[in-house]
Amino acid sequence: MMNQGSSQGIDVPAGEQNGAERADGPVILSDPPRRADYVIVGSGLTGGTIARLLTEAGRDVVVLERRSHVGGNVHDHRHPSGVRIHTYGPHYFRTNSDDLWEWVNRFGDFYKFEAVVKSLVDGEIENWPIAGSYIARTVGREWKPSFTGTATNFEEASLKMMPELVYRKFVKGYSEKQWGVKAHELAADLAKRFDVREDDEPRLMRHKYQGIPREGYAGFTQNLLKGIPVVMP
Structure with missing residues (x-):
């Protein structure tokens, strides 16, 4: 089953801990700016999406993140073997919406993945x-x-x-x-x-679109938050 894991007690490898290593990602800050139209708590998929939509609507936003990386519970990192690990448990994206699928593909290509x-x-x-x-x-x-x-x-x-x-x-x-x-x-x-x-459909989910970002969720959320101020430790 695709279960979301706990966020407690997880060690993220050095070099994968935050978005500062990518110049085209979010703007990492140690202190919040003095002014913003909206303050968004959390840089996971929900917070990142809200931040992107508000930014594209011309609003000044800042995202507050308590962890040392963006992406929330979908964050992933590379194991020394080269395998990409979903830090807090496995996640894969699925939707039946053509518009949503087109929108998320703005921020990265997806491998087709259908859990069985x-x-x-x-x-x-x-x-x-x-x-x-x-x-x-x-x-x-x-x-x-x-x-x-x-x-x-x-x-x-x-x-x-x-x-x-x-x-x-x-x-x-x-x-x-x-x-x-x-x-x-x-x-x-x-x-x-x-x-x-009633049928023998082997897939766990029946959604029209199912996949995992080719750059991982770390790369996807970096792209989603590109140019957006994120305050983190």
Whole structure:
């Protein structure tokens, strides 16, 4: 699963810690300017996008960043082996919007990337999200969800989507290990992170456009914030 990792306790290699090494990136400041129309907190994708749109609308903006690099949780860096590491956990971009896809490509080209996730269940490799054909093979084609009431927790919300046998094979153990608590103690909204599919579409997401910046998110956010003042330690 494409999970966002914690931002705590991560060491970013020297030379990758901030945007100062790129002359065509943001304007790195140690102190904020005396005047700005807008102060934006955080230089991740949201903050960077707001800063870019306001700048192009003729506004004076300054971005405040507490970390020693721009990009927020999508920041990445190169391992000495040459592999690009997503510092805070893997992220990939996806959208169905033609306009948005055209806009983000202003700041860098993208590799096509479509995540495909598999689960090992009873010694067999199965699709994730759960394919309807798997449920049909396991419990028959005329299956029903195991819970029909109003879901008050993650377990009940999951069982509203599938038979209990499938829930126990695919969801329960993985989720309890991931979150460190029992499934019935988790919020029902967490079940929105996955679905049960009627088809056998193998991709994790179905968006029209999916990809990862060729220069990495570090390069992408440098381009996004080009010429914009960013105050960081």
